[in-house]
Amino acid sequence: MSRIGSYAITAGTLLLALLGCGGGGWSSADPITGITATNFKYGQLATLTLTGNALDNVIKLSSDKCAYVTLGAIESSSVRHATCIVAAAGPIQFTVKSSADYVVYNTTLNSPDPVTSITANNLQFGAQATLTLAGDPQNSAIQLKSDKCTNIVLDPVSTAATRTAKCTLVGAGPVSFSITSLSGATNLFQTSITATEPTSVQIYNTKYGQTTTVVYPTLGQNANLSLVATGCTELTMDAGTYPSVRTATCKVSSIGNLSFDVKNLSTNAIEQTITTSVGNPQVTFKTSLGDFVMELNPTAAPKTVNNFLAYVNQSPSFYNGTIFHRVISGFMAQGGGFTTGMNQKPEAPTGITLESQNGLLNVRGAVAMARKGPATGSPETDATKNSATSQFFVNLVDNAFLNYSSANSPGYAVFGKVVSGMDVIDLMATKATGTKNGYSDVPVTDITITSATQTQ
Known part of the structure; x- marks a missing residue:
């Protein structure tokens, strides 16, 4: 029994010696005890802080979803930093290995979803809608796409908890919005918001010198209706591709009344009129x-x-x-x-x-x-x-x-x-x-x- 016990102790000592040698020569204490991160947001350069008992030893750091991992210079035996670019949302794994490829530490950090919801204001056919992105969108490298809302402009990054965007609606019914990576290859969030068609003439943006958009219902009479503008020049009609709505743009050219008449070409009657006032810019x-x-x-x-x-x-x-x-x-x-x-x-x-x-x-x-x-x-x-x-x-x-x-x-x-x-x-x-x-x-x-x- 004593010989067996002596052999077990010797083997245990040999195993520790082998691990120590393969790991770069550290002691039996855990070389890594924790990894924390700052700026850990999709598409951003995150800073990692590694803590432990022997960080002056040779180690290798890798991750499944944080790209371009760069381990910083040795700072001390207990603290070391690294950087990487966050390439996904959700759980991201980090692995620390010794120079001999022994896994000495594993952990998972969570990258928040850059967008968790999208709400819309003024989502009307022909109008410029304002979208509010909630979640953690401020510093994330994202873009916004839609199937029926064009001319999307995502506002600059700010310190607010939400982020806004503007787009012009060119369709009714369900409008799809998606958040993707800048390349468009990764879909991070998707939702659908329902927009309705107008039941009367609508004008959007009536600032002097700027382009205004006019939308009016046709009720299936696209070919029989025309638009007459007063106080607006360079009138351009759409191609008539929408079944029950037509749009037009023109440049607001005078101060005072800005009006649009929807004229029935068959009867020469004015079927709808809208008038608004334009003030000095x-x-x-x-x-x-x-x-x-x-x-x-x-x-x-x-x-x-x-x-x-x-x-x-x-x-x-x-x-x-x-x-x-x-x-x-x-x-x-x-x-x-x-x-x-x-x-x-x-x-x-x-x-x-x-x-x-x-x-x-x-x-x-x-x-x-x-x-x-x-x-x-x-x-x-x-x-x-x-x-x-x-x-x-x-x-x-x-x-x-x-x-x-x-x-x-x-x-x-x-x-x-x-x-x-x-x-x-x-x-x-x-x-x-x-x-x-x-x-x-x-x-x-x-x-x-x-x-x-x-x-x-």
């Missing part, structure tokens, strides 16, 4: 000093307003990231043409026709277009008069000398006014200015436009 500017709102006057200055809105409504807006590059206390604040470092942003190659004789004056709060103007002592020419492109200025005081007085002194075209946030413009005038890259009156600290959005 407004643009909200968010800046590093605060927000302000301009109201534009397309009745007095149509060319100037249309040009300005074309810059605003680029995607992203032309003005995003530009600075107020010339600010003079007691005079005006000018922006819309330069970025940080006084780098001029590419603009239209030609300017617009000067509209300075429109009855609008350069008074405090008035917004006007900047233009090149002639050299000192030189006469005005068409090239200098009509040189305004993207740059604008806000009058800090009444500047009567900037108004039209003659052909040789045509002034600067006012096309709107600040209706909210004039205190932000006044604040700009209190900031220190200097010379940068040969330009004077440049704020020492950038006053940056972070976004410009047509909000009316």
